[in-house]
Amino acid sequence: MVIAGGGIVGVSLARELRKHDASVLIVERGEPGREASHAAAGMLAWCDPMLPDPLRRLAQASAGLYPEFVHEIDDESGMRVDLRMQGTIAYLPELPAGDATSCIPTGEWRLLDAEEIARLEPRLAYSGEPAYWTPEGSVDPRGLIAASVKAAKHRGVDIASGSAVIAVEVEGGRAVAVKTAKTVYAAGAVVNCCGAWAGEVGPLRFPTRPVKGQMLCVVTAQHGLVNHVVRAPEVYVVPRSDGRIVIGSTLEDAGFDKRVDPDTIQRLHQAAASLIPELGEARMLETWAGLRPGTPDALPLLGATEVENYFVAAGHYRDGILLAPVTALVMSQVVRGAKPDFDLSAFSSARF
Numbered sequence: 001m002v003i004a005g006g007g008i009v010g011v012s013l014a015r016e017l018r019k020h021d022a023s024v025l026i027v028e029r030g031e032p033g034r035e036a037s038h039a040a041a042g043m044l045a046w047c048d049p050m051l052p053d054p055l056r057r058l059a060q061a062s063a064g065l066y067p068e069f070v071h072e073i074d075d076e077s078g079m080r081v082d083l084r085m086q087g088t089i090a091y092l093p094e095l096p097a098g099d100a101t102s103c104i105p106t107g108e109w110r111l112l113d114a115e116e117i118a119r120l121e122p123r124l125a126y127s128g129e130p131a132y133w134t135p136e137g138s139v140d141p142r143g144l145i146a147a148s149v150k151a152a153k154h155r156g157v158d159i160a161s162g163s164a165v166i167a168v169e170v171e172g173g174r175a176v177a178v179k180t181a182k183t184v185y186a187a188g189a190v191v192n193c194c195g196a197w198a199g200e201v202g203p204l205r206f207p208t209r210p211v212k213g214q215m216l217c218v219v220t221a222q223h224g225l226v227n228h229v230v231r232a233p234e235v236y237v238v239p240r241s242d243g244r245i246v247i248g249s250t251l252e253d254a255g256f257d258k259r260v261d262p263d264t265i266q267r268l269h270q271a272a273a274s275l276i277p278e279l280g281e282a283r284m285l286e287t288w289a290g291l292r293p294g295t296p297d298a299l300p301l302l303g304a305t306e307v308e309n310y311f312v313a314a315g316h317y318r319d320g321i322l323l324a325p326v327t328a329l330v331m332s333q334v335v336r337g338a339k340p341d342f343d344l345s346a347f348s349s350a351r352f
């Protein structure tokens with residue numbers, strides 16, 4: 001079986017398929033895990049009211065799978081992935097009049113008063129807008145993908161790095177191989193996990209598109225300055241256990257351009273400092289931009305395609321880190337011909 005693309009989606013699926021004794025080769029254009037999966041903030045935002053409806057059950061299930069998913073990866077890689085379950089403090093402006101929680105579908109949100117905010121996150125400058133606590137955790141995506149690659153190799157997944165899949169070869173309506181510039185890999189089945197680039201692999205043209213996000217990472221003299229993910233409409237702040245604090249992000253339609261704009265970074269930094277004033281003085285460690293794999297309806301593409309033995313798992317947009325465990329689970333079921341645990345009809349590539 002060949003998986004095109006070694007981001008968190010491809011690598012997680014490869015590990016899952018190996019558990020069922022499939023032989024798996026990942027063909028990766030660059031180095032595994034250096035694109036969106038490296039750029040992400042790592043929020044596990046399964047309660048987000050902005051999640052499209054069909055995605056809610058998958059998102060909730062994936063969040064539930066996370067502790068075991070990380071535990072296995074830790075075990076198999078000998079590394080320690082930074083999974084934080086302290087929860088999220090979210091500012092939600094413009095709530096509908098009347099029942100302030102009517103827009104919150106999961107019932108997992110708790111309105112905080114000023115006293116609770118001060119106890120949970122003492123450095124937060126309370127703005128007076130409604131703030132909620134949710135159980136959403138976070139994970140360090142860079143640590144996760146590095147450990148996942150190691151765990152996948154440990155399980156016997158082969159990885160061919162530095163070779164882009166140009167096309168899936170089809171004979172008699174069935175996928176039989178993937179073609180790179182240098183070689184052809186025979187394949188009993190092929191899964192396209194190329195993220196924002198999934199639509200560039202022939203012969204099927206999936207409508208994925210890049211949605212750029214710029215980010216920065218800072219560190220403060222005071223360790224543990226922030227404990228929860230803090231999400232506001234114009235910025236979010238995601239603490240890591242080693243003291244780094246990630247601040248993001250933009251949503252830009254800029255093609256495959258990954259350049260960072262200093263003014264945009266400054267604006268994000270200032271927005272974060274308006275939430276937590278000490279962040280204004282924090283030392284900047286790094287800035288970067290990544291490309292979320294978007295689709296026209298902001299839902300992923302999951303499942304079989306019109307070509308027999310050719311599957312797709314791409315287009316996870318803003319939630320691919322969150323959705324990696326459940327994607328691996330259901331796609332491994334689909335590829336093996338088993339009934340998936342969840343109804344995937346809303347995610348079929350045939351909808352386009």
Ligand SMILES: Cc1cc2nc3c(=O)[nH]c(=O)nc-3n(C[C@H](O)[C@H](O)[C@H](O)COP(=O)(O)OP(=O)(O)OC[C@H]3O[C@@H](n4cnc5c(N)ncnc54)[C@H](O)[C@@H]3O)c2cc1C
Pocket residue numbers: 004005006007008009010027028029030031032033034035036037038039040041042043044045163164165166193194195196197198200201212213214215248249289290291292293313314315316317318319320321322323
């Ligand atoms: C700024 C930013 C913040 C984000 N924050 C979050 C967050 O807080 N929580 C969350 O859940 N998600 C977040 N995301 C989204 C998340 O990062 C993605 O949804 C997820 O990483 C998608 O994983 P993937 O494996 O599909 O794609 P990628 O990680 O992009 O992997 C695709 C891989 O395919 C390879 N590839 C491409 N073309 C080819 C080819 N032709 N042949 C072979 N290989 C190929 C690429 O090199 C790449 O390694 C964020 C994304 C960004 C950019």
